[in-house]
Amino acid sequence: MQSALVNRAKARWFGSAIALSITMVAVSPATAQRYDPRSPVCLQRWEWGGSSIIDCSYDSWDACRSATIGLPAMCLINPYWAQTTTTGATRRPHRGTRDQTLR
Structure with missing residues (x-):
């Protein structure tokens, strides 16, 4: 009889510890x-x-x-x-187009 009470107390304590752990993890702020x-x-x-x-x-x-x-x-x-600065290189023409000055 006494061992059954001890087992219940251990199970209750273990269950409480798990519930407390889950609560602490769930409550931590993101x-x-x-x-x-x-x-x-x-x-x-x-x-x-x-x-x-x-x-x-x-x-x-x-x-x-x-x-x-x-x-x-x-x-x-x-x-x-x-x-905010846009200085620098300009866009090159597309590969398929020819520059008019090269003819």
């Missing part, structure tokens, strides 16, 4: 990673437990690299950076 499109460089910093934080507030590689000193972090190119 953080959204926001990329600021105004800055070209992001800093990704790792935290305890494997999560990481991305901060896109750096205007240059040098500023980002100086912020990573002593941290488990690295600098990244901001994938959502809106480049």
Whole structure:
């Protein structure tokens, strides 16, 4: 009789431990990673437990690299950076068209 009570108590404790574990995992908040499109460089910093934080507030590689000193972090190119300058090369003509000046 006493072993049946002990087994029930163990089963109850085990079930409570599982329920508590599931609740703790389900309640943990999810953080959204926001990329600021105004800055070209992001800093990704790792935290305890494997999560990481991305901060896109750096205007240059040098500023980002100086912020990573002593941290488990690295600098990244901001994938959502809106480049405002359009200077540079112009489009080449399509391969099948001829330039009129070469004739």
